[in-house]
Amino acid sequence: MKVDFIIQNTFVMTMEGNGVGMIENGAIAIKGNTIEAVGTTDEIRRDYSAEEVINGENKLVMPGLIDAHIHTGIGILRGVSQDIHNWMQEGLWPFMKHVTPEDNVKGSMMNIIEGIKAGTTTFCDYDGNMNDIVENYVMVGARARVAELVNEIPNDIGDVPVGELYPFHSEIGERKLQNNIRLIENWHGAENGRITCMLGPHGPDMMSLELMQEMKGLAEMYDTKLHMHVAQGDREIDQMIKRYGKRSIAFLDDIGYLNDRLLAVHLTEATKEETQLVAKRGASMINCSGSIGIIDGIVPPILEFLEAGGVAALGSDQAPGNNCNNMFNEMKFVSILNKAKRQDPSVFPAHLSLRLATIESAKAIGLADEVGSLRAGKKADLLLVDLQEPSLSPVITDPIRNIVPNLVYSAKGSEVESVMIDGQFIMRDKQLLTVNEKEVIAIAQEAANSISEKAKGDIHPNSPLIKRMEAGEL
Amino acid sequence: MKVDFIIQNTFVMTMEGNGVGMIENGAIAIKGNTIEAVGTTDEIRRDYSAEEVINGENKLVMPGLIDAHIHTGIGILRGVSQDIHNWMQEGLWPFMKHVTPEDNVKGSMMNIIEGIKAGTTTFCDYDGNMNDIVENYVMVGARARVAELVNEIPNDIGDVPVGELYPFHSEIGERKLQNNIRLIENWHGAENGRITCMLGPHGPDMMSLELMQEMKGLAEMYDTKLHMHVAQGDREIDQMIKRYGKRSIAFLDDIGYLNDRLLAVHLTEATKEETQLVAKRGASMINCSGSIGIIDGIVPPILEFLEAGGVAALGSDQAPGNNCNNMFNEMKFVSILNKAKRQDPSVFPAHLSLRLATIESAKAIGLADEVGSLRAGKKADLLLVDLQEPSLSPVITDPIRNIVPNLVYSAKGSEVESVMIDGQFIMRDKQLLTVNEKEVIAIAQEAANSISEKAKGDIHPNSPLIKRMEAGEL
Known part of the structure; x- marks a missing residue:
């Protein structure tokens, strides 16, 4: 069967079952906004071909x-x-x-x-x-x-x-x-x-x-x-x-x-x-x-x-x-x-x-039928995480796998390389695709400047924050 | 006086005094491995010229x-x-x-x-x-x-x-x-x-x-x-x-x-x-x-x-x-x-x-004479932090300045754009300049694989970590 995307040769953390549902050398097939199949790379490549095949080596695929x-x-x-x-x-x-x-x-x-x-x-x-x-x-x-x-x-x-x-x-x-x-x-x-x-x-x-x-x-x-x-x-x-x-x-x-x-x-x-x-x-x-x-x-x-x-x-x-x-x-x-x-x-x-x-x-x-884990039939909301970032390296899989503790205790969020929501890449290789990041920040900054201007008279001179400003702590 | 670098039009958080020593619209002059001067952009530009002038707008300069x-x-x-x-x-x-x-x-x-x-x-x-x-x-x-x-x-x-x-x-x-x-x-x-x-x-x-x-x-x-x-x-x-x-x-x-x-x-x-x-x-x-x-x-x-x-x-x-x-x-x-x-x-x-x-x-x-704050005569160990990263935006300076709380409670570390140590840029625009990052990671991964191979027999089957592996939690 032909799908839109296959991500293969990767760690797939499905979050199915009672643990994290990790599949080593896994793959995922996505068609439209839906996960078509999750399994080992061999299984997925046997049953599916794709418009785009993404090499997930040294990466982790996990639910958004x-x-x-x-x-x-x-x-x-x-x-x-x-x-x-x-x-x-x-x-x-x-x-x-x-x-x-x-x-x-x-x-x-x-x-x-x-x-x-x-x-x-x-x-x-x-x-x-x-x-x-x-x-x-x-x-x-x-x-x-x-x-x-x-x-x-x-x-x-x-x-x-x-x-x-x-x-x-x-x-x-x-x-x-x-x-x-x-x-x-x-x-x-x-x-x-x-x-x-x-x-x-x-x-x-x-x-x-x-x-x-x-x-x-x-x-x-x-x-x-x-x-x-x-x-x-x-x-x-x-x-x-x-x-x-x-x-x-x-x-x-x-x-x-x-x-x-x-x-x-x-x-x-x-x-x-x-x-x-x-x-x-x-x-x-x-x-x-x-x-x-x-x-x-x-x-x-x-x-x-x-x-x-x-x-x-x-x-x-x-x-x-x-x-x-x-x-x-x-x-x-x-x-x-x-x-x-x-x-x-x-x-x-x-x-x-x-x-x-x-x-x-x-x-x-109340969205467990749609998101939260990677399973055939759920929406394709997923992340590609770069396991070669220093904060997630090295990857050890045997006798203990270190990916889960490192995701929770070491990852900062900036290891997320790509983000797919409802089958669409919203971010790819750390570039946002649907909005102009610099423009969004500039617009928010301008709004903040105007709020700041108006707030000047409204903070009490005895506020502990004003004291901190005066003490050079902010 | 001619120096090597001036970073200007920037926030300079000197960490001098009892607080954080923030200078708005500040600048810093660096010559060799040493901080030559710190002050407002006007002061620094009046007294110094530089081989390279770096525009620090929307950024923060702080001690390494x-x-x-x-x-x-x-x-x-x-x-x-x-x-x-x-x-x-x-x-x-x-x-x-x-x-x-x-x-x-x-x-x-x-x-x-x-x-x-x-x-x-x-x-x-x-x-x-x-x-x-x-x-x-x-x-x-x-x-x-x-x-x-x-x-x-x-x-x-x-x-x-x-x-x-x-x-x-x-x-x-x-x-x-x-x-x-x-x-x-x-x-x-x-x-x-x-x-x-x-x-x-x-x-x-x-x-x-x-x-x-x-x-x-x-x-x-x-x-x-x-x-x-x-x-x-x-x-x-x-x-x-x-x-x-x-x-x-x-x-x-x-x-x-x-x-x-x-x-x-x-x-x-x-x-x-x-x-x-x-x-x-x-x-x-x-x-x-x-x-x-x-x-x-x-x-x-x-x-x-x-x-x-x-x-x-x-x-x-x-x-x-x-x-x-x-x-x-x-x-x-x-x-x-x-x-x-x-x-x-x-x-x-x-x-x-x-x-x-x-x-x-x-x-x-025991290095307070050399590092830890930005002051003329100390070593040039400093960071350029991107304040336009969403996690540090918007920047508000009045009546309360939000940079310090956001650095501590929001920054992940990935907002650091450039790192200078002893007057040399070690990282610039997020690129490491003195080592090949991918190569370092690959070498460490190879070493980890070999340790993992040897460790297999040495972890007790009753170890709580082995139990976690078996339960699919890792």
Whole structure:
């Protein structure tokens, strides 16, 4: 049979089975946007010929990585607020209040490029203004599973003093909900299924019970998931106790939110029992090690969640906090931070991190029939990784294979040589093919300059970040 | 005045003063192997002309990074032993026993290239066979401060059951000491001072008191430092108590080792009081976050050491454990692991990590007059970093500058575009100029294949790593 591409004489890490499903001297055949077959080079060459045969010697073919939680809309504010308490209020907000919808889109594109260069092929983007942002994914050719951030709080919420209850405005919630519905109506299943949509309640503390229930009904109606921050910080827990007399997870259990439609993001403040309850109810956990480490100095309870039988995924969150959107970074951090948390080097082995960025993540977000592993019939979302980069060399296969630990603990993301999404090369030999990288960066830089100009008067002279500037530390 | 190079219209992060010493629209003038002047572009262009003027727009000039503790000689075994207890005995040793001196040199070169590509310009290499390895640094043109690993234990020490006292053989110690002396005699100050040497006692548990005292005397005689593992693991502490009835640091204090000649590496098992004592006595601490996180699941007590007034530095240790030798990785890990350890996002700010990989490190290893910051009269060891890489974009300078947090929390190392050491470009526009990268990798791969062949029979079928192989996890 004739296919479009065969990549052969290569390591194929399928992520099928319970481990990583490594095939040595493997090959993969791709036709249209679909994986036609995976096997040894001999098997594939016996059964298939191709328009283009790619020599994969000294390379690794692996599934594209899934970033299960990313806010690309604020990517433009990378790195403005680190090493402080109250990250959002003290550092981010003076800038964020000046970010326009156009800035969201420009920064998002820069963020998407960053992800693709580091091997991300599926983006679970969760942000305001998603009806515009989604067009970036259409243009680039990436897979996206997007949600509009819905809440009932005014845009100047960053000015509400810590400790006071957020005011809810139903007309704000209604407008944002309509944006989420419009997103779903216009884009769910678009681009041959490459774009799908979710509901995006911002968090249990950011909207009324009524709106939460309405969104739950919509998720059922559209048969999709709810992507939501849960127990993401002590401020959220404080709001929930003040408003409902309950912590977030008990409240969500009461209102029927804890089930397999829910992607519970962060669980930073969840107790062991709460974490176990979320897992037991069948909701998924999205773990963002980099951002929660930097913003809160906390290692979220993902090990407890997995031990309770939950399905989990990894996310890079957002550049103002993390400061990178690179799934290799997340894989490395989740392993090492959890080893340190347990003081046990044997916990969170490398293959587990890889699974949480591929097949387990696909299960969590509801795309396991399409992506997350390399298997005949799934979409052709895959990476070619250069194993001759010094950071991945040498390759040892016997008696122990060193590829998996080196991918997780050594790879930086820049070892990704080529990226295929939905059967199309989006990056080849480190060149992006569907967007002009330099132009995207220049456009984002221009937008950042304008935000910076407006933010000048809005940062308090006593801010710890201004002190750092004055001390020459930034 | 005419100089060789001017890099202008750029951000210059000098690392002078107590912060990062950032100059916007800065420039640097280089003549021979020396920094002639640093200042604003206007100042430099007023006073200097150059053979070559480099436009540094959208780039950052910063000091080359110092890797204060690296074993390049075992780089060839990258990633063979992760996610287990007894890393050395269970995983590494079956391979390590087959590594020849030639393999050391081949793997070392691969490791050095990895470091340079990620911005390391000074390598404190600490290994056996250093008289051969040192020639790699001569060839590549990197700065090195090398020590021979001296101990009195036989090569098959990996076979000694955990818990038994190591046998000491004075003839082994004598031979290795002679190698260290030969290293110093032949290489200390060589290559116009680019190569310098230290004494390298392997650890207080690995040699007799007499040999330790002899090496201390030699360090004084040669007026150089002692590079030594201290409190690096529970096995060391167990050996010390069994042999001397004392823990490592009390023992070292008794024999006069704790002073400013000592680079105390790891301190993994040091108590708070022991850590404070090391700082108080003026010894330096080398902290290896990546390797100790992966091998032991421990965050070493560097914050306590710094709080006690100590001078500390960062090291990447070795590829079989870490698994990378990339100082950007170390800067990121030391900050985030310590935030998580203290559960406080404000500890270990980004500029501190940068200092510990540059100027503080230079102080620790005794090269502060030559490297670690950009100042007239110091050696021209510097990096050009591309700020238009998506991971470092956009650049915001006002009211908060985001370059420093993004360098530490987002940069992967692959943003380093050019590397100058001792006034010579070693890498330019990501091309290595003094070695053939592909050839180095191919030579290391060939050596690894031969080690792998020999190691087959030496790994126990009940090894947890073999179990992982069988489970398809590797």
